[in-house]
Amino acid sequence: MAVIKIQRSERGTAENATPNVSALRLDQSLALVQGQGFAAIGQAIKKTAERTKKTEDQNQLHDLTIKSLPTITDTYSKYNSSTNVSDSKTFLDELDIKNFEEVLTNANPEVKAGFKDFLVRQQLKLYPKLKSEITLRHVAKSYQTDDEMLNGFVLDMASSDRTLNFIGKSNFDSWFMDLNNVGRYDPKKLSDLKKSKLLLAREYQIMFDAEETGGLPALEHNHQEIKDGKYESHTDT
Numbered sequence: 001m002a003v004i005k006i007q008r009s010e011r012g013t014a015e016n017a018t019p020n021v022s023a024l025r026l027d028q029s030l031a032l033v034q035g036q037g038f039a040a041i042g043q044a045i046k047k048t049a050e051r052t053k054k055t056e057d058q059n060q061l062h063d064l065t066i067k068s069l070p071t072i073t074d075t076y077s078k079y080n081s082s083t084n085v086s087d088s089k090t091f092l093d094e095l096d097i098k099n100f101e102e103v104l105t106n107a108n109p110e111v112k113a114g115f116k117d118f119l120v121r122q123q124l125k126l127y128p129k130l131k132s133e134i135t136l137r138h139v140a141k142s143y144q145t146d147d148e149m150l151n152g153f154v155l156d157m158a159s160s161d162r163t164l165n166f167i168g169k170s171n172f173d174s175w176f177m178d179l180n181n182v183g184r185y186d187p188k189k190l191s192d193l194k195k196s197k198l199l200l201a202r203e204y205q206i207m208f209d210a211e212e213t214g215g216l217p218a219l220e221h222n223h224q225e226i227k228d229g230k231y232e233s234h235t236d237t
Contacts, residue, residue, distance in 0.1 A: 060107065061114040068103055068115075072122055079130060083141040088131035095123050142184055150175065150197050158204030172197070 075094050079087045097104075097116045104112055153175065156168025175181055182190055 057108070057110050057114065061111050061118070064103055064107065064111065064115055065118050068100060068118075071100075071103075072126075076126055076130065079134060081137070082134050083138040085131070085134055085138055088127060088134050091130055092123055092127050095119050095126075139184070146181065146184070146193075150193075151200070154197050154201040154204060157201040168201075172201075 072095065075091060079091055097112070097119055100115070100119070104115060107115065150172070153168050153172040156164050157172060159165050159168065176190075176194055185193065
């Protein structure tokens with residue numbers, strides 16, 4: 001009877017080998033470090049870009065303010081002789097940013113905001129100054145107009161023509177009763193103004209009616225009496 005022999009392998013069962021992952025760990029660590037490095041570089045570039053943009057914006061804003069100054073100066077100069085108080089408000093409106101769109105054509109929002117602040121500062125600086133100057137000229141012009149108008153009445157009052165004399169006196173008295181006129185003066189100044197114009201009318205009357213009043217010699221020799229209202233001439237009787 002035949003015998004079957006089963007030969008056993010002398011090699012034995014192979015053990016499961018554990019893979020070497022140290023190299024993989026190294027690759028991951030390196031990638032992490034590199035990623036952090038790139039992120040840091042990116043942040044640094046971003047910050048540098050932000051600082052650079054801010055400087056560029058400041059430089060552009062500076063150039064635009066310099067470029068706009070002639071326009072602002074010319075606008076202010078338009079009202080150098082104005083006596084109209086409302087012109088100060090018109091000047092303020094003309095410094096609105098919408099009137100500088102051509103200057104700001106290539107400006108970004110940050111530069112435009114900075115330029116608007118610049119215009120506001122110009123408004124705050126120039127508006128009160130211009131308003132004060134216009135008001136002073138307005139008052140001076142009003143006084144000049146008053147003086148010229150009253151002198152016209154005074155000439156009529158000094159006339160030997162009774163009709164013209166009456167018209168002159170009526171206009172003179174009406175002027176001093178008009179609140180729009182007297183409101184520009186304090187009481188003493190208004191009283192002094194009226195006295196001075198009445199005296200001027202009397203002096204003109206003496207000069208114009210020389211044959212009756214003695215004319216200029218009488219005016220010179222009797223000035224104090226005339227000023228005090230005590231001088232009498234033939235025309236007074």
